Amino acid sequence: MIPQAGKPINSDPLPAGCYRLGGSAASIAYGMNRFCHALLVAANRDAFKADPAAAMQAAGLSPAETAMVNARDWLGLVRHGVSPFLLFRLSGALGMGLAATGAQMRGQTLEEFMQTRKITGAR
Amino acid sequence: MATIVGGLGSPHAPSIGAAIDRGLTQAPDWKPLFDGYQPMRQWLAEKRPDVLIMIYNDHFTSLFLDNLPTFALSVAPVHRIADEGFGPRPLPPVPGDAQLAWHLANALVADEFDLSISHDLPLDHGCLTPLSALWDWTAGWPGRVVPIQINVLQFPLPSARRCFRLGQAIRRAVLAYPVDCKVAIVGTGGLSHQLGGERFGFINPVWDEEFLDRLETEPESLAAMSHREFIERGGTEGIEEIMWLCMRGALAPKVRRVHRNYYHATLTGYGQLVLEDMAYEPAQALTT
Numbered sequence: 415m416i417p418q419a420g421k422p423i424n425s426d427p428l429p430a431g432c433y434r435l436g437g438s439a440a441s442i443a444y445g446m447n448r449f450c451h452a453l454l455v456a457a458n459r460d461a462f463k464a465d466p467a468a469a470m471q472a473a474g475l476s477p478a479e480t481a482m483v484n485a486r487d488w489l490g491l492v493r494h495g496v497s498p499f500l501l502f503r504l505s506g507a508l509g510m511g512l513a514a515t516g517a518q519m520r521g522q523t524l525e526e527f528m529q530t531r532k533i534t535g536a537r
Numbered sequence: 538m539a540t541i542v543g544g545l546g547s548p549h550a551p552s553i554g555a556a557i558d559r560g561l562t563q564a565p566d567w568k569p570l571f572d573g574y575q576p577m578r579q580w581l582a583e584k585r586p587d588v589l590i591m592i593y594n595d596h597f598t599s600l601f602l603d604n605l606p607t608f609a610l611s612v613a614p615v616h617r618i619a620d621e622g623f624g625p626r627p628l629p630p631v632p633g634d635a636q637l638a639w640h641l642a643n644a645l646v647a648d649e650f651d652l653s654i655s656h657d658l659p660l661d662h663g664c665l666t667p668l669s670a671l672w673d674w675t676a677g678w679p680g681r682v683v684p685i686q687i688n689v690l691q692f693p694l695p696s697a698r699r700c701f702r703l704g705q706a707i708r709r710a711v712l713a714y715p716v717d718c719k720v721a722i723v724g725t726g727g728l729s730h731q732l733g734g735e736r737f738g739f740i741n742p743v744w745d746e747e748f749l750d751r752l753e754t755e756p757e758s759l760a761a762m763s764h765r766e767f768i769e770r771g772g773t774e775g776i777e778e779i780m781w782l783c784m785r786g787a788l789a790p791k792v793r794r795v796h797r798n799y800y801h802a803t804l805t806g807y808g809q810l811v812l813e814d815m816a817y818e819p820a821q822a823l824t825t
Contacts, residue, residue, distance in 0.1 A: 426763060426764070426765040427765075428765060428768055428769075428773075429736070429765075429768065429769045430735070430736075431734045431735035431736035432731070432733075432734055432736055432768055432769075432772075432773050433733055433734045433773070434692050434768075434773065435690060435691045435692065436691050436692030436693065437692065440602070440691060444602060447602055448601075448602070448603075451597055451601055451602075453622070454598070454620070454621070454622045456622075459622075489734065489735065492733045492734055493734075497597065497690060497691075497733075498732040498733035498773075498774075499596045499597050499690065499732070500597055501733065502732075503622065506622070512732075512804075513803070513804070516732065516737035516738055516804075517737070517738075519733070519734060519735060519737045520735055520736075520737050520738065521735070527738065528803075530738070531738075531803050532801075533566050533801065533802045533803055534566070534803055535564060535565065535566030535567070535803075536552070536556070536564070536566035536567045536570065536802040536803060537550065537552035537802055537803045537804050537805070
């Protein structure tokens with residue numbers, strides 16, 4: 415079926431626990447996503463680790479965004495509009511691996527999450 | 538004239554590239570996946586395509602939200618190995634095919650796919666993982682690569698049908714390329730996985746197997762699906778399956794399956810596929 419003219423094909427509500435980057439939330443979270451993106455560069459990671467508050471202020475993060483980073487509130491950041499691929503750059507810079515970051519979003523410890531997996535030696 | 542020797546499907550998770558670099562391909566939990574690459578490598582060694590058209594997505598490595606194209610085509614003569622934050626992988630730079638890429642650019646835009654043209658697109662795991670698993674690159678890459686990048690990260694994404702039709706347009710363009718050249722199309726990513734939100738870690742092997750069935754025999758039915766349906770059944774990042782649909786669009790309506798494997802690891806359902814056209818019908822393929 416071809417979508418009707420003008421009907422947004424991407425606007426259906428998603429299942430519970432699913433988020434998408436886009437729309438006005440992406441505009442609001444652009445600075446936060448850009449901050450995470452910059453952590454691809456080692457010098458930016460080092461500056462962030464050395465003085466998180468200064469780095470976040472220099473990047474122009476909002477007080478709410480700064481608070482979520484300080485609280486390691488990964489789920490809050492995803493709901494805010496941060497792409498998971500960029501979130502992992504942030505959590506990684508703070509020493510938290512991908513699976514541990516994801517487990518926290520599920521409300522689990524890394525150990526609890528890994529117990530739900532059949533294969534654990536190959537991501 | 539150029540020919541299409543077939544289409545391949547491969548996951549593109551960075552962990553697979555890391556397993557190659559660390560020599561873990563025979564580790565017990567990795568072996569079922571890398572065993573699944575052997576028939577694909579053998580098929581490539583027999584068919585010897587000159588060019589792989591890689592349908593992939595960048596992961597905010599070389600492209601970012603400041604200017605994010607829906608479709609991007611690389612005309613670069615050579616592609617750098619991107620640094621994804623841990624230093625570039627130890628792979629040789631990947632040769633492009635500027636002549637074919639410019640032909641594709643002209644043909645696809647004439648066919649109403651107004652894609653971005655890139656002269657310098659360092660490749661990230663979206664392209665390099667399948668490439669480094671499929672081709673033996675230790676003595677240099679055995680062929681050239683034309684990367685086509687699809688936005689699957691920021692909505693609005695192109696529809697599944699749009700990706701399928703892009704594949705059909707790629708087929709028309711390749712078959713009209715007046716140069717002796719063997720081309721294979723590689724769809725990358727997926728299958729089911731989810732990396733954000735409370736549903737992190739979602740894998741759906743039942744859906745993945747159904748997707749592989751339908752991709753082979755009734756791809757139009759997948760092209761009709763909404764993004765929501767893909768996400769519900771395959772997870773938010775499972776939406777990468779629309780890139781496999783692009784590959785499938787570049788093949789004939791009826792295909793022959795040469796190889797299929799499925800394995801799911803900790804976070805992702807991994808599908809591996811080789812398809813060939815059932816009957817080579819260039820005259821029919823050239824019609825819209």
